[in-house]
Amino acid sequence: MSDLLFQWLRIAAPYLCAAAGGVLSERAGIIALTLEGYLLAGAFGAALGALATDGPWLGVAAGIGAATAVAALHAAATLRFRADQVVTGVALNLLVDGATTFVLRRVYDSSANSPRVEGFGSGGDLGSPVGWLALLALPALWWLLARTRFGLRVRAVGEAPEAATTAGISVARVRWLAVLGSGALAGLGGAFLALDQHKFSTGMTAGRGFIALAAVIFGRWDPLRTAGACLLFAAAETLQIRLQGTAAIPSQFTEMIPYALTIVALATLAGRAAAPAALGKAES
């Protein structure tokens, strides 16, 4: 029973981190299509960092750093150059996918896998201490958004940037911080993934960033609801793994659950009313 619980939480951990990044970015008005790229960059940085320094925590730091660097590109393109957020997101995902494989071949002469990463060893029930941080990410973000001055500013620039400007808030600076923070949070999720699987392999995030984005929307941009959505999607995946071989439901159908639920949520009125008002709109 308890190993079922921990399996569930281990599957949920990358979703929880990436979705926290998604909520932070989107509540500030910046579309979080890049979560997939942040996760992959985080996994890559963590694997290389841990291998280079023999220290799992330094690996985690490197993963967060790599993902934050990608987030900085996203922020520079969309905020400094006012580039379209959706196109930039698609391009950055492609960039991270290509660049990680390119560097992997340069450093380890392999276009598929890094060498084995020891990381936190067996790492306990949750795989690693990072898992506990992942569980805290969304509750902490709830506190940040609901209870702090910075959180209020994030919500202000996402809902009414003109009003925020009038109130003396620098919209661009708050959005920069929110995007960098979203990269760092998703990078933590990527680091968990690489250290949990003890390696980096190309494309290892396999759409997890998009599932996290679906969780953000299904959770109506609210941190706690989003945590619930992540746990729900992870539960479906855990069940699928447990049922494998019994052929109860084809795996393709459980893979559909997050996306089908998100489309249904969007198609009903509730999903529409909850999106941050300035989401995706360039500030002019």
Add this chain to the structure above:
Amino acid sequence: MSRPPGPRWAEALLPPLVALAIALVVGDLLILTFGQSPRIVWGVLLEGTWGNAYGMGQVLYKATTLTCTGLAVAVALRAGLFNIAAESQLAAGGFGAAMAGLALPAGAPAILAVPFCLGAAMTAGAIVGAVPGGLKAKAGANEVIVTICLNFLVLALLNWAVAEHLHVPDSLHTATIRAGGLPRLADVHAAFRGSAGNATVLVAVAAIVATWWGLFRTPGGYALRAVGLSPAAAEYGGVSLGRTWFRALVWSGALAGLGGVNYVLGYKRYYEEGFGFGAGFLGIAVALVGRNHPVGVGIAALLFATLSQGGLAVNALVPKQMMDVLQAVVILAVVASVPEVRRLVAQAVPRRP
């Protein structure tokens, strides 16, 4: 309107040219990290793509799919909508063509079989396009998120159908179609032997012309562009937003679906899981670099196809993933320089009183 032609051309052409220059510099740096000479690598790239018939056939093949997905994204963008589902519409189109080709009796005359299969491909893509179109028109659901989700749903569904019901044992592809196949370039001239190039390239050219006609010479295309430029003004002028959005996404899906013909009717003559290789996502880049103009889309498709095929040609010297990086650099440079160029052009040209 009242803007002089010179700066309009500058506004359209400068961003892609700037992007290419930046990509060349980044490419040089990446090549140098592998200790290779940029001149040699670029030379090998050109030789392996436009230097021989096989390379040209491969570039034309890849450009054909990219033209269709690029047109799909461009049509939606002209209406102010993002179609990120070109990837799954492409797959659905290929699936539809294969099902049509399998349903036909062997030896069915090509003059009937080919249009039937083309129609099936477009219909399958259009059905996938109708979902975000309908949800946008009826419920106001954001088409970006719906199309992202739809990619995963449709691909999972097709994978299930092929894996559980339609596959040839020990493979992930269907049986070979009985009718509706298109001639390969190698059938026309032996020098193209081995390349995937085929007659679908003519379909793509026809799609460019038809899309241009539809967008710029028909009332429906006018309404579509009006909605894209200013939804409020278009609605005030009597255009139904919901209906226009729906039509735009249905046409967009049909164009992406048409791209599936290239692999299924032209190249392999069966549907195979994952045959699209990201061509749907790259369609976004193609539309962007082609500035949402059908002719520009065709040129951009050739550019991206050259990069992609060129990556294979230079893979022994530098990893082919370098081309993914360069493609991303081109997209980022274009998308970031468009507003900047627009601002500079506006400054350079004094407004008429």
